[in-house]
Amino acid sequence: MRSVARLVLLFTTVLLISACASNKTQEEVLAEETYYENARDAMNSGNFNEAETNLDALETYYPFGRYAEQAQLDLIYARYQNLDLEGARAAADRFLRLNPQSEHADYALYMRGLASYNLDIGLGARYFPIDIAARDPGEQRQAFRDFSELLARFPTSQYAPDARQRMIAIRNRLANLELIAAKYYISREAYIAANTRARYIVENFPQTPPVEEALIILAETFRFLDLKKGASDAVAVLRENFPESTAFNDSGEFESDILSREDRSLASVVTFGLMGDE
Secondary structure, three states: OHHHHHHHHHHHHHHHHHHHHHHHHHHHOOOHHHHHHHHHHHHHOOOHHHHHHHHHHHHHHOOOOOOHHHHHHHHHHHHHHOOOHHHHHHHHHHHHHHOOOOOOHHHHHHHHHHHHHHHOOOOHHHHOOOOHHHOOOOOHHHHHHHHHHHHHHOOOOOOHHHHHHHHHHHHHHHHHHHHHHHHHHHHOOOHHHHHHHHHHHHHHOOOOOOHHHHHHHHHHHHHHOOOHHHHHHHHHHHHHHOOOOOOEOOOOOEOOOOOOOOOOOHHHHHOOOOOOOO
């Protein structure tokens, strides 16, 4: 009998503890409006960690509530401000997936592009003198696609002008990266590779600042490789588009010396200067 009584007492105690825990959990769940107001107050005061906590709770407990769509938008912004760029992009993806016809889809697209735009830069560039132009663009191409989609779908969006300017910046950055590569190959006396990079700039990024220098590299490398027509065509394009280029002397003749003047074999040039002369 004593054993039975102990079992009954133990079972009753477990039930009471479970009930108390359940009641405590229920008490911790706030009203939908409370979570939303707490999140807004936190964002207004710049406390984005607190805002994100309340927005996450709002989505967890009230995924289809009256504040659901706005909470998803606010979560994108809160994560972005917390420098959680991947999280902001993921939140934007989720919003666009759940609300494809939303009138705020342009904002989600813009923020997704903005997160990708800054993802390659990272925290280091905020505090240290990092040459952004020399870094692998990586997510820049994704940002370009996001901004392109924004302009295609919402050409009159309030975010369109900034997106358009960022697309120009991305193109300039990609072109400059190719120019850096071309200069590297020149330093290795790999003139065919340098010519290829310079030609890529002219063909794919015609309205960017590196085009002038790319044309000079084209003319010089063509001349070095004894491809006279290619050299003359590059000079003609340079003259037409950049008549004041420093590559022209006072008499208007093309006069540039950006290549190292060493007598190297064709095999050395083709192999990027890694094998040396025979």
